[in-house]
Amino acid sequence: MRISSKQITLLVLLALIAVAPFFFPSSFYYRVGALVFINGLAVVGIVILTGYAGQISLGHAGFAGIGAYACALAPAHLGIHVGLAAILGALISAVIAYLVGRPILRLHGYYLGVASLGFGILVAMVLSNEGQLTGGPDGIAVNDLGLRSVLNDMGLSLTNSEFWYAFSGLTLVVGAWLALNLYNSPTGRAWRALHGSEVAARTVGVDVARLKLQAFVISAVYASIAGSLLALQNRFITPEVAGFMHSIEMVTMAVLGGVGSVLGAIFGAIILTVLPQALTVFAEHEMMVLGLVMMLVMIFMREGVVPTLLRFFRGRGE
Amino acid sequence: MINKTLTTKALTGILALGLAGTTMAEIRIGSTLSETGPASFLGDPEAKTLRMLVDEVNAAGGINGEQIDLIMYDDAGDPNRARTFATRLIEDDEVVAIIGGTTTGTTLAIMPMVDEAEIPFISMAGAIQIIDPVQPFTFKTPHTDRMACARIFDDMQARGITTIGMISGTGGFGSSMRDQCLDIVGDYGIEVVADERYGGQDADMTPQLTNIRGKDGIQAILNPGFGQGPAIVTRNYSQLGIDLPLYQSHGVASQGFIDLAGPEAAEGVRLPGTALLVGDQLDDNDPQKSVVLDYSAAYEAEYGMPVTTFGGYAHDAFRLLVDAIERAGSTESQDIRDAIEATDGLVGTTGIYTMSPEDHLGLDISAFRMLEIRDGGWMLAD
Numbered sequence: 200m201r202i203s204s205k206q207i208t209l210l211v212l213l214a215l216i217a218v219a220p221f222f223f224p225s226s227f228y229y230r231v232g233a234l235v236f237i238n239g240l241a242v243v244g245i246v247i248l249t250g251y252a253g254q255i256s257l258g259h260a261g262f263a264g265i266g267a268y269a270c271a272l273a274p275a276h277l278g279i280h281v282g283l284a285a286i287l288g289a290l291i292s293a294v295i296a297y298l299v300g301r302p303i304l305r306l307h308g309y310y311l312g313v314a315s316l317g318f319g320i321l322v323a324m325v326l327s328n329e330g331q332l333t334g335g336p337d338g339i340a341v342n343d344l345g346l347r348s349v350l351n352d353m354g355l356s357l358t359n360s361e362f363w364y365a366f367s368g369l370t371l372v373v374g375a376w377l378a379l380n381l382y383n384s385p386t387g388r389a390w391r392a393l394h395g396s397e398v399a400a401r402t403v404g405v406d407v408a409r410l411k412l413q414a415f416v417i418s419a420v421y422a423s424i425a426g427s428l429l430a431l432q433n434r435f436i437t438p439e440v441a442g443f444m445h446s447i448e449m450v451t452m453a454v455l456g457g458v459g460s461v462l463g464a465i466f467g468a469i470i471l472t473v474l475p476q477a478l479t480v481f482a483e484h485e486m487m488v489l490g491l492v493m494m495l496v497m498i499f500m501r502e503g504v505v506p507t508l509l510r511f512f513r514g515r516g517e
Numbered sequence: 518m519i520n521k522t523l524t525t526k527a528l529t530g531i532l533a534l535g536l537a538g539t540t541m542a543e544i545r546i547g548s549t550l551s552e553t554g555p556a557s558f559l560g561d562p563e564a565k566t567l568r569m570l571v572d573e574v575n576a577a578g579g580i581n582g583e584q585i586d587l588i589m590y591d592d593a594g595d596p597n598r599a600r601t602f603a604t605r606l607i608e609d610d611e612v613v614a615i616i617g618g619t620t621t622g623t624t625l626a627i628m629p630m631v632d633e634a635e636i637p638f639i640s641m642a643g644a645i646q647i648i649d650p651v652q653p654f655t656f657k658t659p660h661t662d663r664m665a666c667a668r669i670f671d672d673m674q675a676r677g678i679t680t681i682g683m684i685s686g687t688g689g690f691g692s693s694m695r696d697q698c699l700d701i702v703g704d705y706g707i708e709v710v711a712d713e714r715y716g717g718q719d720a721d722m723t724p725q726l727t728n729i730r731g732k733d734g735i736q737a738i739l740n741p742g743f744g745q746g747p748a749i750v751t752r753n754y755s756q757l758g759i760d761l762p763l764y765q766s767h768g769v770a771s772q773g774f775i776d777l778a779g780p781e782a783a784e785g786v787r788l789p790g791t792a793l794l795v796g797d798q799l800d801d802n803d804p805q806k807s808v809v810l811d812y813s814a815a816y817e818a819e820y821g822m823p824v825t826t827f828g829g830y831a832h833d834a835f836r837l838l839v840d841a842i843e844r845a846g847s848t849e850s851q852d853i854r855d856a857i858e859a860t861d862g863l864v865g866t867t868g869i870y871t872m873s874p875e876d877h878l879g880l881d882i883s884a885f886r887m888l889e890i891r892d893g894g895w896m897l898a899d
Contacts, residue, residue: 227608230601328687330696336689337621337644338596359633360604429597434629437596437622475598476605479590 205379208462212375216368229360231476236367237428238452239468240374244421245453246464247378251387252414253394254304255312258319259449262292262419263426264326264441270430271339272332281342285427289420296419297412304411307397311415319446326438338437341430363432370428374421375461381417382461390414422449455496457503466505543583544613544848546571546838547590547606549627551619554593555717558744558773560619562828563641564589566812567616569819570835580842588612592623599623600630607634613848616834618642621689628655637854639837641830643768644693648877656857656877658833658867659826660789660885662694662741663701665767668789668885669739670698670705672898678736678762682711682729684722684750686742690768694741710735715746722746723753730759737761743768748777755782762787767885770794771825780893787898790888793829793866794895808864826867833865 202210219232241263248254269288270281279287303314327336347362357365381387389410393400401407430436439445448471456467474492478485500507548567551560571587579585588610592599599618606612607630615631618624618640624647631638631654638655640647645661673681685695695712702709710732713725729738738761740750747769754763765774765788775783792799796809812832816824840863841856842848860872860879868884889898 225609227605230604230608234597234601330692335692336687337646337693338625340625360608433597433600433626435596435600435626437626439595439597439622476601 205383208379209372209376211462212372212465216372220364226358226360229358229364231473233360233363233367233432235465235469235472236364236371237425237432238449238472239465240367240371240428241422241425241449242452242456242464242468243371243374243378243461244418244425245449246458246461247381247390247421248414248418249450249453250458250460250464251382251394252390252411254411254414255309255450256315256415256418257312257443257446257450258315258317258322259418259422260426260441260443260445261315261319261322262296262422263429263445264319264322264438265292265295266423266426267341267430267436267440268326268333268339269423270427271334271341271436274342281344281431282346285424285431288427289423292419292423293416296416300412300415304415305408311411316443316446319441320443323438323441323443326441333438336438338435341434341436343434344431367428367432370424371465374424375465378461386410386413451493453503455493455503457506459502460506460509463503463505467503470504543586544580544842545586545588545610547588547603547610547612547615547617549590549592549599549602549606549615549617549623551594551623552591554595555744556594556620558771558825559641559827560591560594562825563619563831564591565820566816566828566831567835569815570832573815574839580839581846583848592619594620594623596622596626600626603627603630607631607636612636613842613850614638614838614853616641616831616838621647621693624655624657628652631655635854636850637838637841637857639834639857641827641834643690645697651875651877654854656837656872656879658830658837658865658870658878660767660867660880660882661697661878662690662766663697664880664882664885665694665789666698666701666741667882668887669764669766669787670702670707671882672787672789672887673707673737673764674705675899676737676762679706680708680710680732680734681737681739682713682732682735683709683739683741684711684713684715684725684729685740686717686744686746687714688717688742688744688746690766691742691746694766694768698739698741715742715750717744717746719746720749721753722750723757726750726753726757726759730757730761735761737764739764741766741768745777748774751778751786752782755779764788767791767826770888771827772823773825775890775893780890783890783893786890788888789885790895791826791829791867791884792886793824793826794888795886795897798897804864804869805866809866812866829866833867833870836865837863837870 248256266288270284273279273284273287274281299318303310326333389405392405393407397407426440452467452471453464457463478488550564552564571585575584590602592602606615614637616639618627621642621644624640624642632652640657643659643662645663647657685691711729715722740747747765763786765786767789770790792805792809796813799806813824841853845852845856858872860870863870868880870879872879887898888895
């Protein structure tokens with residue numbers, strides 16, 4: 200039996216999540232791990248949109264904001280459980296992505312980039328200015344998910360950080376699995392066709408506008424779930440989650456690791472989440488080092504870190 | 518393929534090792550401040566103050582003979598990063614207490630962490646919800662915005678002002694103070710006839726000010742907010758030739774504000790401030806005088822720049838903590854917490870602190886002095 204590259208990617212991912220804790224000197228690292236997985240999940244969404252379908256969004260943090268604030272606001276105003284609120288947030292994000300994307304994605308070029316940029320900033324502004332509803336710039340508290348106490352009752356006792364490490368890790372594996380399945384599906388092939396050439400894809404009968412819209416909606420759901428996970432883990436959320444810098448961070452992670460590959464995107468999330476923690480000793484030079492890493496990757500590994508390394512190892516193996 | 522797995526695993530291992538390990542010291546105090554980012558004008562003097570004071574205490578033999586090891590991170594004003602750093606301070610660095618939380622957002626993100634880990638935490642952020650309701654392990658040094666509103670309305674009452682207009686920033690500080698002011702203004706018999714807002718990046722507030730000026734019977738204008746906004750408001754105010762008293766918040770109590778607004782435009786602006794800005798004008802038997810002058814002199818000698826109220830908050834937070842550790846004679850977090858709560862009459866730059874289980878701020882409104890800007894400097898107004 201031949202193992203497909205999809206299964207290998209998932210196995211590597213699972214192994215990483217399972218083995219990493221053996222290297223953790225303290226439970227702080229579970230927190231960093233959980234942040235890596237949450238960022239990774241959002242970045243897998245970017246891989247679908249940018250890596251598969253070739254579209255650029257500079258406002259995905261807006262969807263993370265919607266997912267996060269759904270967890271804070273829906274339980275308070277609609278009386279539903281936070282878990283359901285996260286799903287509701289994902290639905291709202293999908294609908295908004297559909298409404299925003301539908302007119303824009305009929306156009307060529309970088310209109311989506313510009314429009315999504317505006318959308319993301321708009322969400323951040325609404326979240327910080329509608330203080331009576333959202334708690335304003337100082338943020339708002341989020342209810343406990345309650346899953347940890349359920350697990351506790353079942354005899355599986357985890358600390359808070361261990362639980363979030365495992366929970367967001369598993370969510371990431373599911374997200375990565377879905378994304379990998381999409382890659383080889385007819386939709387995924389059509390995406391890659393329109394990524395290669397929109398004109399050629401249209402000539403062979405691909406409904407370009409509809410497929411671009413699908414990719415945008417799916418990636419918005421990824422961002423929304425990531426935002427919800429962040430809100431649920433922190434039990435507190437501020438409008439920063441929807442901020443412009445967060446959008447840029449997502450795209451940067453995807454591009455750094457390799458925007459065409461799910462594993463690459465996760466690797467990008469690892470680097471950009473862990474590096475700032477490792478660089479606290481030279482806090483003043485953190486931005487310089489990060490910038491240098493980015494430049495070197497862009498110059499010497501133009502497809503991103505993981506695809507370039509894979510090619511290097513394959514090339515040597517043959 | 519095996520290569521890839523091994524490489525990734527090895528890489529994770531190396532990264533994990535690289536993150537680990539700081540040397541052991543006697544008393545380890547943690548801090549996460551917004552040294553860079555939008556709140557850096559608060560976080561930077563706070564960080565400078567803490568470094569200076571730690572060196573000072575260590576040079577003098579430490580606390581109860583033990584040296585202090587200060588571990589400081591820069592959260593850039595992002596609550597998510599602040600929470601990560603707080604986790605790191607608690608779980609990895611194993612500090613006995615945390616000073617920090619420059620902004621209300623970062624403070625609120627840290628509070629659940631310290632409560633769960635039972636580590637005493639002294640914040641330098643303004644909002645009232647940090648200490649109301651009281652959380653057992655969270656303390657703070659600055660006055661609340663509610664107290665600033667009360668102090669301003671006291672002064673207005675004394676001057677016979679009954680009709681005012683407000684122009685507030687939409688940032689965390691401005692929004693929170695606006696809400697608190699509107700909440701208590703009725704108690705002072707003052708009516709707010711105009712309530713304008715401006716965004717953090719706005720470069721011109723003349724339309725809002727013109728609106729306020731047009732209201733009937735307006736007697737004064739109040740501007741809750743910090744950063745560049747209040748400086749622009751002040752400049753526009755003088756450009757429009759508005760001849761009404763202008764009140765600013767304690768959020769602009771630094772020389773930077775006067776420089777940014779211009780000494781001529783800022784002339785006559787009133788705001789509630791701390792003794793720190795008017796140290797040499799204080800009465801000789803004022804208990805705060807020596808504390809304030811010592812801190813100012815040391816800071817100016819060390820960094821060659823004037824002190825700000827915000828650095829003063831850090832000074833007070835550190836003094837509270839040192840005092841508590843000395844009195845507790847212990848470096849157990851629980852003992853330190855109990856000692857902070859029992860603080861009685863500690864003289865700081867902001868005021869004189871007396872904590873209790875119901876009051877984790879320990880200041881009253883009398884610690885606020887009404888200041889007026891005269892000739893590009895601060896004057897006691899009363």
